Amino acid sequence: MVTLRLTWGLLVLCVVAASPPRYARQAELDNYDDNNNVDIDLNKEGGDFYEYYDEIDETQMETDTLVPDEDIDPSNGASFEEEEEGENVEHEEQEERRTVEENEHKELPIQPQLIPSGSGESGTLMGPSAQGGMATCMLCTCLVGSVYCDDLKLDRVPPLAKETTHFYARYNKIARISKSDFANLNKLKRIDLTSNSISRIDDDAFFGLPALQELILRENSIRQLPALPPSMSLIDACHNQLGSTGIQREAFKDMPGLLYLYLTDNNIDHIPVPLPDSLRSLHLQNNNIQMMHEDTFCNPHDLNYIRNALEDVRLDGNPINLSRTPQAYICLPRIPVGALI
Structure with missing residues (x-):
């Protein structure tokens, strides 16, 4: 029995020795009495501890949010309003530079001038390359x-470029046509000088133009029609002062391509024969023509001759009786317009 008790005692000691130690806090909890009405708040110690660290975390977060990075210099920063104002100023400066560049590249209109009358060369066009026609294109329209050059108050023919094919200078104050006005213009086909003050034309002013086909000199004061090249197809000299001597003898004979001849209101007293067979229209109204000969349009030696092209002959407004000389126009496809009584 003694041996048994000793063995049991040793076993108890071993169990006690093997059990974990007990602390004071745990002992206090072990001694807790539900009936002593003592309110122990576990958060009083541990809760204050967690509360403190929660406050530290929130404060640290707010501090991290407000404090700028160490790499950014706050002195170099700008507010949103300042940045926006800076962008607006920069945009305005860019627009101003762009406007200046556009104005620099924009060509200013050239205002050609005429040398005033009385200066020695009245009406001379000023500008570079005047002989090449550049100055003329500053004043006139070149296409x-x-x-x-219509209605520009010109008192002389302006310089023209060699490539000019059609020239219009209507309703101006040009008084004279000289030989040099159209010199070396080998491509010039049409000249229209309607309603100027032309009273004098040099005899060789147009004759040296190999391509000239149409010449319009209406409403001037021309007393002498100059020599014209054989290339003519239209001649209009109505409302001038040619009279009985203003047209040279056989002036239109060597013009195989002449189609239209207009000489209305010129005080002409005769029909300017011979006329080329190509002629289609002849206007001589309101002149002083009194007679028509048998060979004016027809060939008295060839009764079969017919002038088919000449369909338009105007003789109204002349003191001539067409019924007296029917043989003169019997070869025409139509009777001329004029008095028959």
């Missing part, structure tokens, strides 16, 4: 060989 692919055509030069339009």
Whole structure:
């Protein structure tokens, strides 16, 4: 029995020795009495501890949010309003520079001038390359060989480029046509000088133009029609002062391509024969023509001759009786317009 008790005692000691130690806090909890009404708040110690660290975390977060990075210099920063204002100023400066550049590249209109009358060369066009027609195109309108100088108060023909094919200078104050005005213009086909003050034309002013086909000199004061090249197809000299001597003898004979001849209101007293067979229209109204000969339009030696092209002959407004000389126009496809009584 003694041996048994000793063995049991040793076993108890071993169990006690093997059990974990007990602390004071745990002992206090072990001694807790539900009936002593003592309110122990576990958060009083541990809760204050967690509360403190929660406050530290929130404060640290707010501090991290407000404090700028160490790499950014706050002195170099700008507010949103300042940045926006800076962008607006920069945009305005860019627009101003762009406007200045556009103005620099924009060509200013050239204002050609005329030397005033009494200065020695009245009406001379000023500008670079005047002999090449550049100055003329500053004043007139130039379109692919055509030069339009209408109603510009010109008192002389302006310089023209060699490539000019059509020239219009209507309703101006040009008084004279000289030989040099159209010199070396080998491509010039049409000249229109309607309603100027032309009273004198040099005899060789137009004759040296190999391509000239149409010449319009209406409403001037021309007393002498100059020599014209054989290339003519239209001649209009109505409302001038040619009279009985203003047209040279056989002036239109060597013009195989002449189609239209207009000489209305010129005080002419005769029909300017011979006329080329190509002629289609002849206007001589309001002149002083009194007679028509048998060979004016027809061939008295060839009764079968017919002038088919000449369909338009105007003789109204002349003191001539067409019924007296029917043989003169019997070869025409139509009777001329004029008095028959």
